[in-house]
Amino acid sequence: MTKYLVFTVLYLAMYAHAGSVVLTDDVVNIRNFEIGYLINSPHTYTIDEAIQAEFTPAPNRLSLPSNQLDIWVRFSVRNASDSVIACNIHNSISYFNRVMDFYETRNGVILDQKHIDLFAWTGDTKLLHGTDSVLPIHLNPGEEKTYYFHFVSPAYQYFEYLILDDQHTLAELSTKNIFPVLLVGMLIALACFNFLLFFSARYKEYLYYSLYLVSSIIWFVFEYGILSHYFGIYGMRGHLTSYGLLSATIFLSLFVKKVLQTAKFYPLQNLALNSTIVLLVLNLLWGVVNFFNALDISVYFFIYAIAVYFWVSISLMRQGNTLVKYLLAAQLFFIFFALFGILFYEGYLPYNWWTRYSIAIGVTVEAFILAYLLSHRIKLLKVDLETDSLTGAFNRRTLFDQFMQESKRISALESLVFVIFDIDQFKLYNDTYGHPKGDDILKIIIHHLQSQFPESSVFRLGGEEFALLFTAENAAAAQRKVSDIRLAIEHLSLAFPESRHGVVTASFGASVIESGRIQNFNELYQQTDARLYQAKHNGRNCVVM
The missing domain is CATH 1.20.1070 (Rhopdopsin 7-helix transmembrane proteins)
Incomplete structure (x- = not known):
């Protein structure tokens, strides 16, 4: 029976101080406690009315619906030690408000009050320290005071209250944000x-x-x-x-x-x-x-x-x-995170690190x-x-850059091979079968060369004229490679009865540049182009190197 009586007394004592913060020594670092809040609408409460009003219990971090912009917050602080305790009450989101009022009371009597208008920048603005308003309080041994905070936000209503000593206040402000x-x-x-x-x-x-x-x-x-x-x-x-x-x-x-x-x-x-x-x-x-x-x-x-x-x-x-x-x-990703933020701003999710910064x-x-x-x-x-949009080959503007890069990259045991070729009698093919068919022929040939000779860079110079860049061990190896490419085109067996060979073929002019003997590119181009025309003069479907 005695146990039940003791439990009942303790429970009633705890209930009597529900919403009260109890301080036991001068080291104060209280970050979780109960507060009460009161919506200041549709009735607008004066401080005297707020003291008599019933507040809704809530945690010290809270977000309210966006239509609840004018509120009161209340909580009590009691000094349970045998010495005077000085500490600070923080409102960590003060910077976002329009107007703030602070009231210190004891037994329903107002002891002190402060007012800040952040839009007009009037009142006790010295209480603002960065994002926080910091209200210093002093409590004698055994003393309990109740604090009322009235604030109006222009957009959203969320807040966080902390009770800290000076040392923890300094740490809080210095590591903020x-x-x-x-x-x-x-x-x-x-x-x-x-x-x-x-x-x-x-x-x-x-x-x-x-x-x-x-x-x-x-x-x-x-x-x-x-x-x-x-x-x-x-x-x-x-x-x-x-x-x-x-x-x-x-x-x-x-x-x-x-x-x-x-x-x-x-x-x-x-x-x-x-x-x-x-x-x-x-x-x-x-x-x-x-x-x-x-x-x-x-x-x-x-x-x-x-x-x-x-x-x-x-x-x-x-x-x-x-x-x-x-x-x-x-x-x-944005909607996933933003959903938490929107629900937080509308008061549907609790105030915590995740919802605050979501x-x-x-x-x-x-x-x-x-x-x-x-x-x-x-x-x-x-x-x-x-690249050329039709064939996927590199275009003419990249030829010089790649030539210079390749010429610097080749080793002493390699030679750089530059080839110009064009499709034989391509104008006749277009006139006979139409330009769409001619485009298809170009795409088939270039895609085949890119797949069969991936070590060679293919460039479209214009119309049916193309260029190749690749390396070879010597002139003989280069000759064999160009001949293989010529045969690869011929062996595609793309029907062209009107041509000399009955299938689509190409003529080639080629130049071999040994390492360390790089010549002027314009001269090289003219020489190789001249060899191409010599190949055409020799009857087409051949290589002149």
Whole structure:
């Protein structure tokens, strides 16, 4: 019976102090405790009414629905030691608020009060230390005080309260925001790198991607407290960085249009992407009139843009576009992380490290996947610039560069062989069978040479005229190789009854350059071209070296 009585007394004592933080010594590092909150709507509570009101219990880290922007928070602190305790109450997300009021009470009597208006920058602004407001408190032995915090947020309502001594306060403030700073640092480096690539290569894909990154960074630096913590920027000046959030998706749509070349190849998808740009630009302009309303409705435009990206990705994937899978992967990763963030901002998920930074993680992962997409796209562009679209052979503009590279690379025991050949009587073939059939002949021949002689680089010089570059041990080996190539074309047995041999053939002019005796390329080209014409003069389907 005595045990049950003791348990009941202890339980009642604990219940009496529910929501109270108990301090037992002067080392204070309390990061998890119970608070109460009160929505200041539809009734607007004065401090006297709030003292008498019933508060909803909650943890000291909390996110509330976006329509609950005006709230009261209450908790008590009791000194259970036999000495005076001085410590600090932190609100870690103070920088995001519009107005904050602090009240210190004992037994319902107001002992002290503070007021900060971050938009007007009036009141007790000295309480602001970076992202945190830090309220110093003192408690005598056995004393209990109740603290009321009233704050109004312009957009979202989430908060974190901590109770720390001076040493832990210093540690908290000095290590604040390291993770978002690292993310921003990576994005800045990526943006600068792509700006430099744009200025050197002039590909607009680099520009749009860089501007997308810069817009995301602008939003990051205030949303995650970097501007306030390191640069002392609060209030409306800080919230204006949300224009970065509004503009980031515009540049992302421009990037997607350019990378996927929708304006050139996919008119319906291009129209859908254009619609996202128009809506987002209109919302950006509306932000000049009603900034916070534009932020509120922007979520619907973002959802629409994501839906468009998904539709474009899936539709182009069905059409065989090889790049769009990277866009789809980027969007899937972003949506996965952003979903946690949206549910957090709307009060459906608890406040923790993961939910707090989920959107930042999602944007960063998306940015790196898009960077890979961009590099792959530029690689394909480079291939397009270097190769002939019909045959897949290298084009004429790359011939000189590859010749110089090969001439420097060959060893003393090798020779570089340069060959020019063209298809015999190709004009007659085109006139007889039509240009589409002639194109097919060129593709068959070049694809066959590329597969049978992979060590040789094939270049299309124009029309039916091509060039080859390869190495050989000596002139005799080069002669055999060129002859093998000539026979390979003849043995394809591509019917051409009107020709002298009854099948498609080619004539070859070749030059062998020994190591260390590299001559002027223009002279070499003219000499080899002259040998080609000599081969034609000799009756075609032969080699002159």
